[in-house]
Amino acid sequence: MRSFVISLLLVSNITIATDEVTPLDTTLSESEQKLIDWVDARHSDILAELKTHVDINTGTANIAGLNDYRELLAKDLSALGFDTKTVSSDPIPVLGCQIEDVQIADHLVASRQGTSSKRLLVNGHMDTVFSKNDEFQSLQVLEDGTLKGPGVADMKGGIVIMLNALRALHAQGLLQKANMTVLLNSDEEIGSLGSRALIEELAQKHDVGLVFEGSYQNLVTRARKGLGQARLKITGREAHAGGAHQEGVSANLELAHKIIAIEKLTDYQRKMTVNTGVMSGGEKRNTVPGCADAYIDLRFPSEKEGEELVESIRAIASSKTMANSKFPDLPKVEAWAVLHRPAKEENAAVDALISEAMGLSVLIGEPIVGTRYSGGGTDGSIAQAVGLPTMDSLGMDGLGAHSTREESTVKSLIARTKLAAIMLARQIEK
Ligand SMILES: [Zn+2]
Numbered sequence: 001m002r003s004f005v006i007s008l009l010l011v012s013n014i015t016i017a018t019d020e021v022t023p024l025d026t027t028l029s030e031s032e033q034k035l036i037d038w039v040d041a042r043h044s045d046i047l048a049e050l051k052t053h054v055d056i057n058t059g060t061a062n063i064a065g066l067n068d069y070r071e072l073l074a075k076d077l078s079a080l081g082f083d084t085k086t087v088s089s090d091p092i093p094v095l096g097c098q099i100e101d102v103q104i105a106d107h108l109v110a111s112r113q114g115t116s117s118k119r120l121l122v123n124g125h126m127d128t129v130f131s132k133n134d135e136f137q138s139l140q141v142l143e144d145g146t147l148k149g150p151g152v153a154d155m156k157g158g159i160v161i162m163l164n165a166l167r168a169l170h171a172q173g174l175l176q177k178a179n180m181t182v183l184l185n186s187d188e189e190i191g192s193l194g195s196r197a198l199i200e201e202l203a204q205k206h207d208v209g210l211v212f213e214g215s216y217q218n219l220v221t222r223a224r225k226g227l228g229q230a231r232l233k234i235t236g237r238e239a240h241a242g243g244a245h246q247e248g249v250s251a252n253l254e255l256a257h258k259i260i261a262i263e264k265l266t267d268y269q270r271k272m273t274v275n276t277g278v279m280s281g282g283e284k285r286n287t288v289p290g291c292a293d294a295y296i297d298l299r300f301p302s303e304k305e306g307e308e309l310v311e312s313i314r315a316i317a318s319s320k321t322m323a324n325s326k327f328p329d330l331p332k333v334e335a336w337a338v339l340h341r342p343a344k345e346e347n348a349a350v351d352a353l354i355s356e357a358m359g360l361s362v363l364i365g366e367p368i369v370g371t372r373y374s375g376g377g378t379d380g381s382i383a384q385a386v387g388l389p390t391m392d393s394l395g396m397d398g399l400g401a402h403s404t405r406e407e408s409t410v411k412s413l414i415a416r417t418k419l420a421a422i423m424l425a426r427q428i429e430k
Pocket of ligand 1: 155
């Protein structure tokens with residue numbers, strides 16, 4: 001039995017767990033070498049395809065962009081013998097001062113049935129955090145092989161890797177046996193609030209999950225924190241800031257008290273963090289603000305701490321700091337909270353996949369050097385929470401996700417395509 005030794009080191013303020021797993025001792029078969037040769041003959045095509053994908057803006061709110069991208073992917077997967085369908089999600093209602101419901105583009109489900117006894121769920125997301133008005137819009141390929149672009153690692157690169165791995169298998173006749181579903185959703189970057197039920201339904205019908213989110217410093221993620229989100233809306237009373245100040249109830253001031261109380265819930269020792277990422281209130285300098293709202297991110301090591309955070313936020317929301325005896329019902333505080341991604345715990349079946357990927361990556365020439373515990377989320381957490389062992393981080397190795405510093409390398413694009421092809425082939429053979 002393999003034993004894992006966890007050591008903690010601090011890199012760029014991120015706590016990373018690396019374990020001393022010896023990569024699985026493995027060799028490449030003749031047909032696996034052919035998969036590698038297939039990829040090696042197509043470096044420039046794969047890079048050109050990545051540019052096409054990155055250059056289509058798919059910010060979560062860009063429904064037209066996501067529709068175009070989904071149609072392109074559906075065409076490519078159909079050409080590989082997959083039956084494709086789209087699945088829609090209802091708009092997500094939002095608690096806030098001037099916010100409309102969030103519209104979600106349709107998701108793509110592509111499947112094919114074969115004789116393999118392992119049913120594989122291959123999972124990724126089409127959306128990125130970059131809106132169509134963002135300055136960061138297209139792929140740049142630098143002379144040293146650095147790739148910069150919106151979603152290059154998170155996760156257009158992962159989708160291109162997955163597609164080309166499937167093409168390599170198809171070219172060798174290795175897809176025939178596959179029992180596989182490819183699920184590409186369009187709302188991962190806002191927490192998969194619309195696609196969660198679809199992920200859970202499909203996860204329960206499969207045996208192994210593979211997620212093509214990126215990795216970091218060639219460390220793959222072994223376990224992850226859970227994620228939650230909360231919104232607060234404060235309703236006060238508008239009044240002239242000079243002539244009738246005492247007739248007003250400031251929503252901004254009440255929200256300020258609430259935020260200070262909520263931010264105190266962060267507890268690094270217990271791996272619990274709270275971040276008020278967005279807050280707004282009022283419209284005019286010379287009016288007592290009548291409405292204020294906030295959008296808050298929650299991270300936690302297990303469901304218990306997640307529920308504790310939600311309860312604490314509800315308790316803070318139910319107390320009032322401000323008071324105006326003329327308007328005893330104000331300020332009115334409303335709260336909404338959801339734990340949208342369960343924590344992803346260590347899992348023996350996933351560890352076996354990681355060990356296999358590590359061993360193969362050494363043979364391919366870009367070694368995965370270890371594993372880490374991540375504060376970030378993936379849809380693999382949702383799938384694993386309903387019983388599907390799911391390995392993530394199979395996409396591009398990258399840096400700077402969710403910022404204009406996002407980058408990866410051509411080397412990683414090619415190496416991970418080879419790795420994905422062999423990992424998929426081995427699962428299909430089971
Ligand atoms: Zn992602």
